[in-house]
Amino acid sequence: MHVVVCIKSVPETTEVQFDPITGTMLREGIGAEINPFDMYALEEGLRLVATHGGTVTALCMGPPQAQRELREALAMGCHQAVLLSGRGFAGSDTWATAYALSRAIDALQPVDLVLCGKQAIDGDTGQVGPGIANQLGLPQLTYVWRIRELEPAAGRIVVERLLEEGTEVVSAGLPAVVTVLKGINTPRYPTRRGLRRARATEIPVWAPEDLPGADPALLGLDGSPTQVVRVFTPPRRSGQAQLFEGDTEESVAALVEQLLADKVV
Numbered sequence: 001m002h003v004v005v006c007i008k009s010v011p012e013t014t015e016v017q018f019d020p021i022t023g024t025m026l027r028e029g030i031g032a033e034i035n036p037f038d039m040y041a042l043e044e045g046l047r048l049v050a051t052h053g054g055t056v057t058a059l060c061m062g063p064p065q066a067q068r069e070l071r072e073a074l075a076m077g078c079h080q081a082v083l084l085s086g087r088g089f090a091g092s093d094t095w096a097t098a099y100a101l102s103r104a105i106d107a108l109q110p111v112d113l114v115l116c117g118k119q120a121i122d123g124d125t126g127q128v129g130p131g132i133a134n135q136l137g138l139p140q141l142t143y144v145w146r147i148r149e150l151e152p153a154a155g156r157i158v159v160e161r162l163l164e165e166g167t168e169v170v171s172a173g174l175p176a177v178v179t180v181l182k183g184i185n186t187p188r189y190p191t192r193r194g195l196r197r198a199r200a201t202e203i204p205v206w207a208p209e210d211l212p213g214a215d216p217a218l219l220g221l222d223g224s225p226t227q228v229v230r231v232f233t234p235p236r237r238s239g240q241a242q243l244f245e246g247d248t249e250e251s252v253a254a255l256v257e258q259l260l261a262d263k264v265v
């Protein structure tokens with residue numbers, strides 16, 4: 001069985017700053033990490049091949065330094081890693097990202113299962129997993145918090161999807177795309193042996209021209225039907241606090257008086 005896990009390299013802080021003119025993220029001085037939801041996808045892939053046999057490939061589209069996150073995936077136990085990087089991918093929106101990843105997955109065939117996180121903690125759209133399924137014409141199983149059954153030989157998967165008001169059990173044929181939630185497992189830490197192996201492993205970097213059959217017009221900024229026109233941080237709300245002194249009775253009476261005076265009640 002061949003499982004491909006899509007991992008995104010995201011800033012390891014929520015205090016991200018944007019260039020007000022270009023709208024692009026200011027990456028300088030900010031560390032990166034594997035998108036937390038993708039850690040669960042990696043763990044699930046590793047567990048599935050431990051049970052059913054096979055290999056796990058970690059796939060990332062990002063800047064050259066995203067090799068670091070792929071090395072972490074290798075150190076956790078992934079068998080190979082591929083980085084999609086190059087000018088032609090820059091400025092991709094979720095559709096162009098899904099297109100690039102789906103072309104790479106096609107180049108990695110045969111693939112039985114594609115695992116993604118529920119969403120990336122920076123872009124937050126949750127669109128890339130379903131986008132990949134759409135572009136590859138595969139069934140998509142989203143918000144999965146348990147894989148109940150997997151039968152690679154029969155080409156069948158049964159999962160539990162977590163909904164707001166309950167759980168849905170869904171079956172689909174393989175290959176399929178599954179996006180996973182946080183509660184599905186507890187991701188492992190890399191081992192010393194894994195770290196050594198990861199350091200010694202060459203990570204292929206594929207540029208747009210390395211993706212067989214990929215149309216360059218559908219990649220990067222040119223291939224993106226949407227554009228971020230403005231990114232901004234809402235101004236902090238200003239306010240003031242008033243303390244009411246005295247015992248409970250006095251302070252409550254003063255508070256009520258003030259609320260009535262301000263016409264709040």
Ligand SMILES: Cc1cc2nc3c(=O)[nH]c(=O)nc-3n(C[C@H](O)[C@H](O)[C@H](O)COP(=O)(O)OP(=O)(O)OC[C@H]3O[C@@H](n4cnc5c(N)ncnc54)[C@H](O)[C@@H]3O)c2cc1C
Pocket residue numbers: 006007008009024025035037038041059060061062090091092093094095097098101115116117118119120121122123124125126127128129224226227228
């Ligand atoms: C310079 C720049 C310009 C951009 N311009 C636009 C724009 O014009 N319009 C727009 O809509 N967006 C734009 N973006 C945002 C970018 O398109 C999204 O970050 C990207 O498409 C992923 O979407 P997401 O973060 O919402 O991921 P989600 O859809 O929330 O991610 C879900 C899952 O998909 C997988 N995944 C997502 N991204 C990757 C990846 N790169 N590699 C591997 N797996 C991945 C992971 O498993 C992840 O858990 C821009 C980003 C940059 C850096």
